[in-house]
Amino acid sequence: xxxxxxxxxxxxxxxxxxxxxxxxxxxxxxxxxxxxxxxxxxxxxxxxxxxxxxxxxxxxxxxxxxxxxxxxxxxxxxxxxxxxxxxxxxxxxxxxxxxxxxxxxxxxxxxxxxxxxxxxxxxxxxxxxxxxxxxxxxxxxxxxxxxxxxxxxxxxxxxxxxxxxxxxxxxxxxxxxxxxxxxxxxxxxxxxxxxxxxxxxxxxxxxxxxxxxxxxxxxxxxxxxxxxxxxxxxxxxxxxxxxxxxxxxxxxxx
Ligand SMILES: C[S@@+](CC[C@H](N)C(=O)[O-])C[C@H]1O[C@@H](n2cnc3c(N)ncnc32)[C@H](O)[C@@H]1O
Numbered sequence: 005x006x007x008x009x010x011x012x013x014x015x016x017x018x019x020x021x022x023x024x025x026x027x028x029x030x031x032x033x034x035x036x037x038x039x040x041x042x043x044x045x046x047x048x049x050x051x052x053x054x055x056x057x058x059x060x061x062x063x064x065x066x067x068x069x070x071x072x073x074x075x076x077x078x079x080x081x082x083x084x085x086x087x088x089x090x091x092x093x094x095x096x097x098x099x100x101x102x103x104x105x106x107x108x109x110x111x112x113x114x115x116x117x118x119x120x121x122x123x124x125x126x127x128x129x130x131x132x133x134x135x136x137x138x139x140x141x142x143x144x145x146x147x148x149x150x151x152x153x154x155x156x157x158x159x160x161x162x163x164x165x166x167x168x169x170x171x172x173x174x175x176x177x178x179x180x181x182x183x184x185x186x187x188x189x190x191x192x193x194x195x196x197x198x199x200x201x202x203x204x205x206x207x208x209x210x211x212x213x214x215x216x217x218x219x220x221x222x223x224x225x226x227x228x229x230x231x232x233x234x235x236x237x238x239x240x241x242x243x244x245x246x247x248x249x250x251x252x253x254x255x256x257x258x
Contacts, residue, residue: 008094015107017065021094024178026064032108033115034231035208036071043206043228043239044172046072051081059170059198061159061186062177063092065104066129067122073150074121089153089170091162098133102126140165159186163194170198175207175238180214189217196221199242207238214238222246 007021017026027035041047050056056076060068069088076086096104105126110116125145132143132152140155140162155162159177173195177186185191187209195205205223207214208230215225218240225240 009096009100011103011107017100017104017107019094019178022178022182024182026104027067028231028233030109030111031231032067033071033110033118036068037075037115037118038231039208039237040068040174040176040206041072041075043237044174044204046172047075047079047082049172049204050076050083050086051079053083055085055087056083056172057087057089057167057170058172058174059166059168059195060088060090060174060176061191061195063090063095063154064176065096066101066126067104067108068174068176069152070105070122070125070129071118073125073145074118076150077121077125077146078117084149086150087153087167088151089155089166091155091157091159091166093156093158095136095156098130101133102130159191160188160194163191163198166198168198169200169203171200171203173199173203173205175205175209175214177209180209180211187211187214187217189220192217192221193246196223196242196246201242201244203242205238205240205242207240208234210234210236210238220246 005020010018010020012018014029016029076082105123108119110119128145138156143152177183180187210227218225222245223240223242225238227236228239230237
C-alpha cells in the first residue's frame with residue numbers, strides 16, 4: 005500500500021503513514037472556507053491591498069490552496085497579488101491531486117460555485133506538479149498574479165528558507181497525537197518568525213499544547229465554534245516577539 009495516500013470506500017483521502025484522514029468527509033469545502041479562510045479573516049483581509057501572502061503547514065491535496073485561489077479569483081476587490089507558501093514532506097501524485105478535487109462534495113450553491121472554480125484551477129496545478137522536485141519551488145498562475153511557493157521536505161528544515169512576512173497562516177498537519185512534528189514548539193516559533201504584528205492564524209486544532217506554544221511564540225488565540233466532527237476551531241493573531249508578549253491574556257472565550 006502507498007504509505008502516503010489511500011482512498012477510503014467513502015471517498016476520503018487517508019494517510020496510512022499517519023493513520024489519519026486529510027480532511028473530513030463531505031465537509032472539506034466548508035473546512036477550507038470557514039476554518040482556514042474565515043479563521044484568517046479572508047477574503048476581507050486581502051481586499052483593496054497590493055498583495056496577500058498566506059503560509060500553510062501541510063499542502064496535502066492542495067485543497068486549501070485551491071480554495072484560497074478560487075475565493076481570491078471570485079472577489080472583485082481582491083489584492084493585486086496572491087502568494088501562497090506551503091510545505092509538504094510527502095507529496096501525493098498529480099492523479100491523486102485531481103482525484104481529491106473530483107471527490108469533493110458541495111453542500112449549497114455557494115460551495116457549488118467555489119467547487120466549479122476549484123475544478124478548473126486544479127488542472128493548472130496538476131500540470132505544474134509534473135515538475136515537482138525536493139526543496140523550494142515557485143510556480144506562477146493567473147498571468148503571474150498568483151504565486152505558489154512550495155517547500156518539499158520536512159517542515160522544520162523548510163521553514164527558515166521561506167519568504168515572509170506572511171499575512172495569514174493555516175496550521176493544517178494531521179492530528180498532533182499522530183503527527184507531532186507538525187505542531188512542535190520549534191515549528192510554531194519558526195512560523196512566528198515569518199509573521200508580522202497582526203498576522204492572522206487559523207486551525208481546526210485546539211489542543212492545549214498547541215495553544216500554549218502559540219502563546220509562548222507571541223500569538224493571542226481564541227476558540228470559535230467549529231464544524232462537525234470538530235466542535236471547536238482556533239483563531240489566533242500574532243502580537244509580536246514572545247519576549248514582549250509578556251503577560252497578555254492567551255485566550256478570550258476559551
Ligand atoms: C491534513 S494534511 C494537509 C491537507 C492540506 N492542507 C489540504 O488542503 O489538502 C497534513 C499534511 O501534512 C504533511 N506532513 C506531515 N508531517 C510533515 C512534516 N514533518 N513536514 C512537512 N509536511 C508534513 C502530510 O504529508 C500531509 O500532506
